[in-house]
Amino acid sequence: MNMNDILVVSNLSKNFGKHKVLENVSFKVPRGKVIGLVGPNGAGKSTIMKCILGIYPYSQGDIWFEGRKMTAQTTGTMGKKIGALVESPAIYPFLTGMKHFKLYGIKPADRQRVIHLLGMENYINQKVTQYSFGMKQKLGIALALVNNPDLVILDEPMNGLDLMSTLAVRKIILSQAAKGTTFIVSSHILSELEKIITDVVLIDHGKIILQKPLQALREAGHQCFTMVTNRNSDARQLLGNHHFDVSLTNDQLQIQISPNQLTNVLQILLDDHITITNISHQGMDLETATLQFLKQAEGVVNHA
Template sequence: MQPAPVPQTPPGALPVIETRGLTKVFRRSTAVDSADLLVRPGRVYGLLGPNGAGKSTTLKMILGLLPPTRGEVRLFGRPWDRQALSRIGASVNGPSFYGHLSARRNLMVHAHLLGLPEEEVERTLAAVELAGTERKKAKTFSTGMKGRLALAIAMLGNPDLLILDEPQNGLDPEGIAALRAMMRRFTDTGRTIVLSSHLLGEVASVADDIGLIAQGRLRYQGSLAELAPDGDLERAYFTLAGHPQEAGTVVS
Protein backbone atom coordinates (compact mmCIF):
# COMPACT_ATOMS: atom_id res chain seq x y z
CA MET A 1 0.00 0.00 0.00
CA GLN A 2 1.27 3.46 -0.89
CA PRO A 3 2.00 5.92 1.98
CA ALA A 4 -0.80 8.32 2.83
CA PRO A 5 -0.45 11.56 0.83
CA VAL A 6 0.47 14.73 2.70
CA PRO A 7 -1.95 17.63 2.06
CA GLN A 8 -0.44 20.89 0.92
CA THR A 9 -0.11 23.77 3.38
CA PRO A 10 -0.89 27.25 1.98
CA PRO A 11 2.19 29.39 1.27
CA GLY A 12 3.39 31.16 4.41
CA ALA A 13 1.24 29.03 6.73
CA LEU A 14 3.31 26.71 8.90
CA PRO A 15 1.76 23.36 9.83
CA VAL A 16 0.37 23.25 13.35
CA ILE A 17 1.41 19.59 13.69
CA GLU A 18 3.79 17.66 11.50
CA THR A 19 5.06 14.16 12.25
CA ARG A 20 7.75 12.37 10.28
CA GLY A 21 8.08 8.62 10.54
CA LEU A 22 6.41 8.68 13.96
CA THR A 23 6.62 5.18 15.44
CA LYS A 24 5.82 3.60 18.81
CA VAL A 25 6.76 0.02 19.68
CA PHE A 26 5.63 -1.63 22.91
CA ARG A 27 7.82 -4.71 23.42
CA ARG A 28 7.17 -6.68 20.23
CA SER A 29 3.98 -4.85 19.23
CA THR A 30 4.06 -1.81 16.93
CA ALA A 31 1.23 0.52 17.99
CA VAL A 32 2.07 3.30 15.51
CA ASP A 33 4.14 2.64 12.40
CA SER A 34 5.86 5.50 10.53
CA ALA A 35 2.99 8.00 10.66
CA ASP A 36 3.43 11.22 8.64
CA LEU A 37 0.64 13.54 9.81
CA LEU A 38 0.22 17.10 8.65
CA VAL A 39 -2.34 19.33 10.39
CA ARG A 40 -2.97 22.73 8.84
CA PRO A 41 -4.01 25.88 10.75
CA GLY A 42 -7.62 26.98 11.07
CA ARG A 43 -9.06 23.54 10.34
CA VAL A 44 -10.60 20.52 12.05
CA TYR A 45 -8.45 17.45 11.45
CA GLY A 46 -10.39 14.25 12.06
CA LEU A 47 -8.23 11.28 13.08
CA LEU A 48 -10.36 8.24 12.29
CA GLY A 49 -9.81 4.59 12.98
CA PRO A 50 -11.16 1.53 14.77
CA ASN A 51 -10.68 1.11 18.51
CA GLY A 52 -7.08 0.12 19.16
CA ALA A 53 -5.87 1.46 15.81
CA GLY A 54 -3.21 3.71 17.37
CA LYS A 55 -5.06 7.04 17.51
CA SER A 56 -4.60 7.71 21.24
CA THR A 57 -0.98 6.57 21.15
CA THR A 58 -0.31 9.02 18.32
CA LEU A 59 -1.89 11.90 20.25
CA LYS A 60 0.09 11.03 23.39
CA MET A 61 3.35 11.18 21.45
CA ILE A 62 2.38 14.55 19.97
CA LEU A 63 1.68 15.83 23.50
CA GLY A 64 4.89 14.39 24.94
CA LEU A 65 3.02 11.93 27.19
CA LEU A 66 4.76 9.01 25.46
CA PRO A 67 8.25 9.10 23.94
CA PRO A 68 8.37 7.95 20.30
CA THR A 69 10.43 4.86 19.56
CA ARG A 70 11.59 6.75 16.49
CA GLY A 71 10.47 9.61 14.30
CA GLU A 72 9.89 13.31 14.84
CA VAL A 73 7.11 15.62 16.01
CA ARG A 74 7.04 19.28 15.01
CA LEU A 75 4.63 21.78 16.55
CA PHE A 76 3.85 25.18 15.01
CA GLY A 77 6.67 24.72 12.51
CA ARG A 78 9.39 23.92 15.07
CA PRO A 79 10.85 20.76 16.59
CA TRP A 80 8.85 19.55 19.60
CA ASP A 81 9.58 21.33 22.87
CA ARG A 82 7.67 21.90 26.10
CA GLN A 83 7.23 25.60 25.43
CA ALA A 84 4.89 24.78 22.56
CA LEU A 85 2.60 22.90 24.95
CA SER A 86 1.50 26.25 26.43
CA ARG A 87 -0.35 26.83 23.14
CA ILE A 88 -2.17 23.49 23.28
CA GLY A 89 -5.27 22.38 25.16
CA ALA A 90 -6.01 18.66 25.31
CA SER A 91 -8.51 16.12 26.55
CA VAL A 92 -7.10 12.61 26.15
CA ASN A 93 -8.28 9.38 27.79
CA GLY A 94 -11.54 10.82 29.07
CA PRO A 95 -12.44 13.47 31.67
CA SER A 96 -9.99 14.09 34.51
CA PHE A 97 -11.09 16.33 37.36
CA TYR A 98 -11.64 16.63 41.12
CA GLY A 99 -14.98 14.97 41.86
CA HIS A 100 -15.55 16.77 45.17
CA LEU A 101 -15.26 20.19 43.52
CA SER A 102 -17.72 22.08 41.34
CA ALA A 103 -17.00 22.80 37.68
CA ARG A 104 -15.98 26.33 38.56
CA ARG A 105 -13.63 25.20 41.33
CA ASN A 106 -12.07 22.62 39.03
CA LEU A 107 -11.37 25.31 36.47
CA MET A 108 -10.04 27.66 39.14
CA VAL A 109 -7.42 25.05 40.11
CA HIS A 110 -6.24 24.74 36.51
CA ALA A 111 -6.41 28.48 35.91
CA HIS A 112 -4.23 29.09 38.96
CA LEU A 113 -1.64 26.60 37.68
CA LEU A 114 -1.65 28.35 34.31
CA GLY A 115 -1.54 31.85 35.80
CA LEU A 116 -4.90 32.81 34.27
CA PRO A 117 -7.36 35.35 35.71
CA GLU A 118 -10.77 34.43 37.14
CA GLU A 119 -12.47 36.05 34.14
CA GLU A 120 -11.06 33.26 31.98
CA VAL A 121 -12.84 30.69 34.14
CA GLU A 122 -16.18 32.45 33.69
CA ARG A 123 -15.67 32.78 29.94
CA THR A 124 -14.85 29.10 29.56
CA LEU A 125 -17.77 27.93 31.71
CA ALA A 126 -20.12 29.92 29.52
CA ALA A 127 -18.54 28.58 26.33
CA VAL A 128 -19.30 24.96 27.30
CA GLU A 129 -22.68 25.79 28.86
CA LEU A 130 -21.73 24.91 32.44
CA ALA A 131 -22.44 28.33 33.94
CA GLY A 132 -24.89 28.04 36.83
CA THR A 133 -23.60 24.68 38.11
CA GLU A 134 -21.70 26.20 41.04
CA ARG A 135 -23.46 24.10 43.68
CA LYS A 136 -23.07 20.74 41.98
CA LYS A 137 -20.05 18.55 42.64
CA ALA A 138 -18.42 17.20 39.50
CA LYS A 139 -18.84 13.59 40.64
CA THR A 140 -22.63 14.06 40.41
CA PHE A 141 -22.48 15.27 36.80
CA SER A 142 -23.99 13.31 33.95
CA THR A 143 -21.59 11.75 31.45
CA GLY A 144 -22.26 14.59 29.04
CA MET A 145 -21.59 17.25 31.68
CA LYS A 146 -18.33 15.54 32.60
CA GLY A 147 -17.35 15.64 28.94
CA ARG A 148 -18.10 19.36 28.78
CA LEU A 149 -16.01 19.93 31.91
CA ALA A 150 -13.06 18.10 30.34
CA LEU A 151 -13.52 20.28 27.26
CA ALA A 152 -13.61 23.44 29.39
CA ILE A 153 -10.33 22.49 31.07
CA ALA A 154 -8.75 21.96 27.64
CA MET A 155 -10.06 25.34 26.42
CA LEU A 156 -8.66 27.41 29.30
CA GLY A 157 -6.40 30.18 28.10
CA ASN A 158 -7.66 30.21 24.50
CA PRO A 159 -5.11 27.71 23.11
CA ASP A 160 -4.12 27.82 19.46
CA LEU A 161 -4.64 24.06 19.16
CA LEU A 162 -7.20 21.73 20.76
CA ILE A 163 -6.56 17.98 20.80
CA LEU A 164 -9.72 16.04 21.66
CA ASP A 165 -9.80 12.26 22.04
CA GLU A 166 -13.33 10.83 21.59
CA PRO A 167 -15.08 13.99 22.90
CA GLN A 168 -18.53 12.76 21.75
CA ASN A 169 -18.55 9.83 24.18
CA GLY A 170 -21.59 10.04 26.46
CA LEU A 171 -23.09 13.11 24.80
CA ASP A 172 -26.75 13.17 23.87
CA PRO A 173 -27.79 14.52 20.43
CA GLU A 174 -28.11 18.07 21.79
CA GLY A 175 -24.66 17.83 23.35
CA ILE A 176 -23.15 16.54 20.10
CA ALA A 177 -24.75 19.40 18.17
CA ALA A 178 -23.40 21.91 20.70
CA LEU A 179 -19.92 20.35 20.39
CA ARG A 180 -20.02 20.71 16.61
CA ALA A 181 -20.99 24.39 16.89
CA MET A 182 -18.25 25.03 19.44
CA MET A 183 -15.61 23.44 17.23
CA ARG A 184 -16.66 25.52 14.24
CA ARG A 185 -16.57 28.75 16.29
CA PHE A 186 -13.11 27.80 17.51
CA THR A 187 -11.66 27.25 14.04
CA ASP A 188 -13.45 30.31 12.63
CA THR A 189 -10.93 32.36 14.65
CA GLY A 190 -8.02 30.69 12.84
CA ARG A 191 -7.29 28.12 15.52
CA THR A 192 -7.02 24.37 14.99
CA ILE A 193 -8.63 21.19 16.31
CA VAL A 194 -7.47 17.59 16.10
CA LEU A 195 -10.45 15.34 16.75
CA SER A 196 -9.85 11.63 17.32
CA SER A 197 -12.79 9.27 16.97
CA HIS A 198 -13.96 5.90 15.68
CA LEU A 199 -17.35 7.45 14.76
CA LEU A 200 -17.23 8.09 11.03
CA GLY A 201 -20.47 10.07 10.83
CA GLU A 202 -19.57 12.50 13.59
CA VAL A 203 -16.14 13.24 12.16
CA ALA A 204 -17.58 13.58 8.66
CA SER A 205 -20.03 16.22 9.91
CA VAL A 206 -17.34 18.58 11.18
CA ALA A 207 -13.87 17.72 9.83
CA ASP A 208 -12.10 19.63 7.06
CA ASP A 209 -9.31 17.06 6.71
CA ILE A 210 -9.17 13.36 7.52
CA GLY A 211 -6.45 11.00 8.65
CA LEU A 212 -7.45 7.34 8.76
CA ILE A 213 -5.28 5.06 10.87
CA ALA A 214 -5.62 1.28 11.10
CA GLN A 215 -3.29 -1.34 12.57
CA GLY A 216 -0.98 1.51 13.51
CA ARG A 217 -0.50 2.78 9.96
CA LEU A 218 -1.83 5.96 8.41
CA ARG A 219 -3.87 4.60 5.49
CA TYR A 220 -5.29 7.89 4.19
CA GLN A 221 -4.78 11.62 4.64
CA GLY A 222 -6.71 14.32 2.80
CA SER A 223 -10.23 15.59 2.25
CA LEU A 224 -13.47 13.69 2.76
CA ALA A 225 -14.31 14.16 -0.92
CA GLU A 226 -11.07 12.48 -1.95
CA LEU A 227 -11.61 9.67 0.57
CA ALA A 228 -14.93 8.73 -1.03
CA PRO A 229 -15.43 10.40 -4.43
CA ASP A 230 -18.51 8.24 -5.00
CA GLY A 231 -20.03 9.39 -1.70
CA ASP A 232 -19.82 5.96 -0.05
CA LEU A 233 -17.85 6.86 3.07
CA GLU A 234 -18.56 3.58 4.83
CA ARG A 235 -17.16 1.46 2.01
CA ALA A 236 -14.03 3.63 1.73
CA TYR A 237 -13.53 3.57 5.51
CA PHE A 238 -13.84 -0.18 5.90
CA THR A 239 -11.75 -0.91 2.82
CA LEU A 240 -8.86 1.23 4.06
CA ALA A 241 -9.25 -0.04 7.63
CA GLY A 242 -8.80 -3.58 6.33
CA HIS A 243 -12.39 -4.76 6.82
CA PRO A 244 -14.05 -4.50 3.38
CA GLN A 245 -16.56 -7.19 4.39
CA GLU A 246 -18.06 -4.71 6.88
CA ALA A 247 -18.96 -2.17 4.18
CA GLY A 248 -22.65 -1.43 4.24
CA THR A 249 -22.99 -1.62 8.02
CA VAL A 250 -23.90 1.55 9.89
CA VAL A 251 -21.09 3.75 11.21
CA SER A 252 -22.67 6.55 13.23
Protein backbone atom coordinates in the same frame (compact mmCIF):
# COMPACT_ATOMS: atom_id res chain seq x y z
CA MET B 1 8.81 22.81 6.30
CA ASN B 2 5.57 24.49 5.23
CA MET B 3 4.71 27.18 7.78
CA ASN B 4 1.02 26.70 6.96
CA ASP B 5 1.30 23.41 8.88
CA ILE B 6 0.90 23.90 12.61
CA LEU B 7 1.90 20.30 13.34
CA VAL B 8 4.10 17.86 11.45
CA VAL B 9 4.51 14.24 12.55
CA SER B 10 7.43 12.53 10.79
CA ASN B 11 8.27 8.80 10.82
CA LEU B 12 6.88 8.32 14.33
CA SER B 13 7.25 4.82 15.78
CA LYS B 14 6.25 3.58 19.22
CA ASN B 15 6.73 0.24 20.93
CA PHE B 16 5.24 -1.18 24.11
CA GLY B 17 7.84 -3.80 24.91
CA LYS B 18 8.15 -5.97 21.80
CA HIS B 19 4.75 -4.84 20.49
CA LYS B 20 4.95 -2.13 17.83
CA VAL B 21 1.87 0.12 18.07
CA LEU B 22 3.00 2.87 15.67
CA GLU B 23 5.17 2.33 12.61
CA ASN B 24 6.64 5.23 10.62
CA VAL B 25 3.58 7.44 11.13
CA SER B 26 3.78 10.67 9.14
CA PHE B 27 1.13 13.32 8.56
CA LYS B 28 0.71 17.09 8.49
CA VAL B 29 -1.90 19.29 10.14
CA PRO B 30 -2.61 22.58 8.31
CA ARG B 31 -3.52 25.61 10.42
CA GLY B 32 -7.21 26.21 10.98
CA LYS B 33 -8.27 22.75 9.83
CA VAL B 34 -10.27 20.15 11.73
CA ILE B 35 -8.51 16.84 11.27
CA GLY B 36 -10.43 13.63 11.85
CA LEU B 37 -8.14 10.89 13.15
CA VAL B 38 -10.02 7.77 12.08
CA GLY B 39 -9.40 4.06 12.45
CA PRO B 40 -10.53 0.86 14.19
CA ASN B 41 -10.18 0.34 17.93
CA GLY B 42 -6.54 -0.34 18.73
CA ALA B 43 -5.29 1.27 15.51
CA GLY B 44 -3.08 3.72 17.41
CA LYS B 45 -5.16 6.92 17.47
CA SER B 46 -4.88 7.60 21.20
CA THR B 47 -1.20 6.65 21.17
CA ILE B 48 -0.50 9.26 18.47
CA MET B 49 -2.31 11.89 20.53
CA LYS B 50 -0.35 11.00 23.67
CA CYS B 51 2.95 11.14 21.79
CA ILE B 52 2.08 14.62 20.49
CA LEU B 53 1.23 15.74 24.02
CA GLY B 54 4.48 14.35 25.46
CA ILE B 55 2.64 11.78 27.60
CA TYR B 56 4.35 8.89 25.81
CA PRO B 57 7.98 8.80 24.69
CA TYR B 58 8.48 7.30 21.24
CA SER B 59 11.05 4.98 19.73
CA GLN B 60 11.88 7.10 16.69
CA GLY B 61 10.64 10.02 14.63
CA ASP B 62 10.06 13.72 15.11
CA ILE B 63 7.11 15.94 16.00
CA TRP B 64 7.21 19.61 14.99
CA PHE B 65 4.79 22.17 16.43
CA GLU B 66 4.65 25.68 14.99
CA GLY B 67 8.02 25.13 13.31
CA ARG B 68 9.81 23.92 16.44
CA LYS B 69 10.84 20.38 17.20
CA MET B 70 9.10 19.02 20.27
CA THR B 71 11.46 17.53 22.84
CA ALA B 72 11.27 16.66 26.51
CA GLN B 73 12.70 20.12 27.23
CA THR B 74 10.32 22.08 24.98
CA THR B 75 7.07 20.12 25.39
CA GLY B 76 6.11 21.99 28.57
CA THR B 77 6.51 25.44 27.01
CA MET B 78 4.86 24.59 23.69
CA GLY B 79 2.23 22.52 25.46
CA LYS B 80 0.68 25.72 26.81
CA LYS B 81 -0.51 26.38 23.26
CA ILE B 82 -2.18 22.96 23.05
CA GLY B 83 -5.47 22.04 24.70
CA ALA B 84 -6.41 18.39 25.05
CA LEU B 85 -9.02 15.91 26.16
CA VAL B 86 -7.59 12.42 25.75
CA GLU B 87 -9.64 9.47 26.98
CA SER B 88 -11.23 10.51 30.30
CA PRO B 89 -11.01 14.12 31.56
CA ALA B 90 -8.24 14.88 34.08
CA ILE B 91 -10.52 16.09 36.87
CA TYR B 92 -10.61 15.89 40.66
CA PRO B 93 -13.87 14.40 41.97
CA PHE B 94 -14.08 16.35 45.23
CA LEU B 95 -13.54 19.76 43.63
CA THR B 96 -16.31 21.74 42.01
CA GLY B 97 -16.18 22.43 38.31
CA MET B 98 -15.46 26.09 39.06
CA LYS B 99 -12.52 25.22 41.32
CA HIS B 100 -10.92 23.32 38.45
CA PHE B 101 -10.73 26.55 36.47
CA LYS B 102 -9.31 28.38 39.49
CA LEU B 103 -6.81 25.55 40.10
CA TYR B 104 -5.41 26.02 36.62
CA GLY B 105 -5.30 29.80 37.01
CA ILE B 106 -7.91 30.51 34.35
CA LYS B 107 -8.93 34.14 33.98
CA PRO B 108 -12.54 34.84 35.08
CA ALA B 109 -13.58 36.13 31.66
CA ASP B 110 -12.20 33.04 29.90
CA ARG B 111 -13.84 30.57 32.24
CA GLN B 112 -17.21 32.33 32.05
CA ARG B 113 -16.99 32.22 28.27
CA VAL B 114 -16.59 28.44 28.04
CA ILE B 115 -19.03 27.78 30.88
CA HIS B 116 -21.65 29.70 28.93
CA LEU B 117 -20.72 28.12 25.59
CA LEU B 118 -21.15 24.63 27.01
CA GLY B 119 -24.24 25.44 29.09
CA MET B 120 -22.65 24.50 32.43
CA GLU B 121 -24.02 27.34 34.56
CA ASN B 122 -26.51 25.19 36.50
CA TYR B 123 -23.94 22.78 37.92
CA ILE B 124 -20.52 24.42 37.64
CA ASN B 125 -20.43 25.04 41.43
CA GLN B 126 -21.32 21.45 42.30
CA LYS B 127 -18.66 18.89 43.22
CA VAL B 128 -17.66 16.67 40.34
CA THR B 129 -18.77 13.60 42.33
CA GLN B 130 -22.33 14.75 41.53
CA TYR B 131 -21.68 15.04 37.78
CA SER B 132 -22.99 12.62 35.22
CA PHE B 133 -20.55 11.18 32.68
CA GLY B 134 -21.70 13.73 30.11
CA MET B 135 -21.23 16.62 32.57
CA LYS B 136 -17.67 15.44 33.28
CA GLN B 137 -17.03 15.22 29.56
CA LYS B 138 -18.18 18.81 29.05
CA LEU B 139 -15.90 19.97 31.88
CA GLY B 140 -12.98 18.23 30.19
CA ILE B 141 -13.80 19.89 26.87
CA ALA B 142 -14.12 23.27 28.60
CA LEU B 143 -10.68 22.88 30.20
CA ALA B 144 -9.21 21.98 26.79
CA LEU B 145 -10.65 25.10 25.16
CA VAL B 146 -10.49 27.70 27.90
CA ASN B 147 -6.99 29.11 27.24
CA ASN B 148 -7.69 29.73 23.54
CA PRO B 149 -4.99 27.26 22.42
CA ASP B 150 -3.65 27.19 18.87
CA LEU B 151 -4.17 23.41 18.66
CA VAL B 152 -6.87 21.36 20.38
CA ILE B 153 -6.69 17.56 20.57
CA LEU B 154 -9.96 15.82 21.42
CA ASP B 155 -10.26 12.05 21.84
CA GLU B 156 -13.91 10.91 21.67
CA PRO B 157 -15.31 14.33 22.71
CA MET B 158 -18.93 13.33 22.03
CA ASN B 159 -18.86 10.40 24.48
CA GLY B 160 -21.72 10.58 26.96
CA LEU B 161 -23.21 13.79 25.54
CA ASP B 162 -26.91 14.20 24.89
CA LEU B 163 -28.19 15.68 21.64
CA MET B 164 -28.14 19.31 22.78
CA SER B 165 -24.64 19.00 24.25
CA THR B 166 -23.40 17.31 21.07
CA LEU B 167 -24.80 20.18 19.00
CA ALA B 168 -23.13 22.69 21.35
CA VAL B 169 -19.73 21.00 21.07
CA ARG B 170 -20.07 20.80 17.29
CA LYS B 171 -20.91 24.51 17.13
CA ILE B 172 -17.93 25.40 19.34
CA ILE B 173 -15.47 23.38 17.26
CA LEU B 174 -16.72 24.90 14.00
CA SER B 175 -16.75 28.45 15.36
CA GLN B 176 -13.25 28.15 16.90
CA ALA B 177 -11.89 26.62 13.70
CA ALA B 178 -13.35 29.54 11.73
CA LYS B 179 -11.31 31.84 13.99
CA GLY B 180 -8.11 29.91 13.24
CA THR B 181 -7.91 27.24 15.94
CA THR B 182 -6.72 23.88 14.67
CA PHE B 183 -8.32 20.63 15.88
CA ILE B 184 -7.39 16.97 15.84
CA VAL B 185 -10.50 14.97 16.72
CA SER B 186 -10.94 11.24 17.10
CA SER B 187 -14.37 9.65 17.38
CA HIS B 188 -15.97 6.28 16.65
CA ILE B 189 -19.20 8.16 15.78
CA LEU B 190 -18.20 8.77 12.18
CA SER B 191 -21.54 10.31 11.20
CA GLU B 192 -21.00 13.03 13.81
CA LEU B 193 -17.30 13.42 13.04
CA GLU B 194 -18.15 13.97 9.37
CA LYS B 195 -20.12 17.09 10.30
CA ILE B 196 -17.12 18.92 11.73
CA ILE B 197 -13.93 17.77 10.02
CA THR B 198 -12.21 19.19 6.95
CA ASP B 199 -9.56 16.46 6.52
CA VAL B 200 -9.16 12.78 7.33
CA VAL B 201 -6.13 10.86 8.57
CA LEU B 202 -6.91 7.13 8.41
CA ILE B 203 -4.80 4.78 10.53
CA ASP B 204 -4.85 1.00 10.89
CA HIS B 205 -2.46 -1.36 12.68
CA GLY B 206 -0.27 1.60 13.63
CA LYS B 207 0.24 2.75 10.04
CA ILE B 208 -1.19 5.73 8.15
CA ILE B 209 -3.42 4.45 5.34
CA LEU B 210 -4.17 7.85 3.85
CA GLN B 211 -4.52 11.57 4.50
CA LYS B 212 -7.05 13.44 2.36
CA PRO B 213 -9.43 16.38 2.52
CA LEU B 214 -12.87 15.03 3.44
CA GLN B 215 -14.38 16.07 0.11
CA ALA B 216 -11.65 14.30 -1.83
CA LEU B 217 -12.21 11.17 0.25
CA ARG B 218 -15.94 11.25 -0.50
CA GLU B 219 -15.19 11.47 -4.20
CA ALA B 220 -12.49 8.79 -4.21
CA GLY B 221 -13.03 5.16 -5.00
CA HIS B 222 -16.47 3.73 -5.58
CA GLN B 223 -19.56 5.90 -5.57
CA CYS B 224 -23.23 5.13 -5.74
CA PHE B 225 -24.93 6.05 -9.02
CA THR B 226 -28.72 5.97 -9.11
CA MET B 227 -30.18 5.25 -12.53
CA VAL B 228 -33.63 4.83 -14.08
CA THR B 229 -34.05 3.16 -17.49
CA ASN B 230 -36.91 1.93 -19.66
CA ARG B 231 -35.89 -1.67 -18.85
CA ASN B 232 -34.60 -1.74 -15.29
CA SER B 233 -34.67 -5.52 -14.82
CA ASP B 234 -32.82 -6.13 -18.08
CA ALA B 235 -30.29 -3.43 -17.17
CA ARG B 236 -29.62 -5.01 -13.76
CA GLN B 237 -29.03 -8.45 -15.30
CA LEU B 238 -26.87 -7.05 -18.09
CA LEU B 239 -24.63 -5.05 -15.74
CA GLY B 240 -24.47 -7.98 -13.33
CA ASN B 241 -23.22 -10.17 -16.18
CA HIS B 242 -20.42 -7.64 -16.62
CA HIS B 243 -19.53 -8.01 -12.91
CA PHE B 244 -20.81 -4.65 -11.75
CA ASP B 245 -22.28 -4.26 -8.24
CA VAL B 246 -25.89 -3.36 -9.06
CA SER B 247 -29.24 -3.64 -7.29
CA LEU B 248 -32.81 -2.68 -8.11
CA THR B 249 -34.83 -0.90 -5.43
CA ASN B 250 -38.03 1.13 -5.81
CA ASP B 251 -37.73 1.14 -9.60
CA GLN B 252 -34.21 2.56 -9.41
CA LEU B 253 -30.89 0.92 -10.17
CA GLN B 254 -28.17 1.42 -7.56
CA ILE B 255 -24.71 0.93 -9.08
CA GLN B 256 -21.48 0.98 -7.06
CA ILE B 257 -18.71 2.06 -9.45
CA SER B 258 -15.81 4.47 -9.68
CA PRO B 259 -16.39 7.62 -11.78
CA ASN B 260 -14.09 6.42 -14.57
CA GLN B 261 -16.28 3.30 -15.00
CA LEU B 262 -19.42 5.29 -15.73
CA THR B 263 -18.71 5.64 -19.45
CA ASN B 264 -18.33 1.87 -19.75
CA VAL B 265 -21.64 1.29 -17.94
CA LEU B 266 -23.49 3.73 -20.17
CA GLN B 267 -22.02 2.17 -23.31
CA ILE B 268 -23.07 -1.33 -22.23
CA LEU B 269 -26.66 -0.17 -21.72
CA LEU B 270 -26.83 1.83 -24.95
CA ASP B 271 -25.41 -1.08 -26.97
CA ASP B 272 -28.38 -3.12 -25.75
CA HIS B 273 -30.78 -0.31 -26.72
CA ILE B 274 -31.68 0.46 -23.11
CA THR B 275 -32.78 4.07 -22.68
CA ILE B 276 -31.54 5.95 -19.61
CA THR B 277 -34.19 8.37 -18.37
CA ASN B 278 -32.47 9.61 -15.21
CA ILE B 279 -29.06 9.35 -13.53
CA SER B 280 -27.55 10.91 -10.41
CA HIS B 281 -24.60 10.13 -8.19
CA GLN B 282 -23.64 10.55 -4.57
CA GLY B 283 -20.17 10.46 -3.06
CA MET B 284 -19.44 8.09 -0.22
CA ASP B 285 -20.06 9.09 3.36
CA LEU B 286 -17.15 8.93 5.80
CA GLU B 287 -18.13 5.52 7.20
CA THR B 288 -18.42 3.89 3.78
CA ALA B 289 -15.17 5.46 2.58
CA THR B 290 -13.34 4.39 5.73
CA LEU B 291 -14.49 0.79 5.39
CA GLN B 292 -13.56 0.71 1.71
CA PHE B 293 -10.02 2.00 2.23
CA LEU B 294 -9.48 -0.27 5.25
CA LYS B 295 -10.52 -3.27 3.13
CA GLN B 296 -8.18 -2.15 0.35
CA ALA B 297 -5.32 -1.77 2.83
CA GLU B 298 -6.08 -5.20 4.32
CA GLY B 299 -5.97 -6.67 0.82
CA VAL B 300 -2.53 -5.16 0.26
CA VAL B 301 -1.32 -6.66 3.55
CA ASN B 302 -2.78 -10.09 2.74
CA HIS B 303 -1.07 -10.13 -0.67
CA ALA B 304 2.26 -8.78 0.54
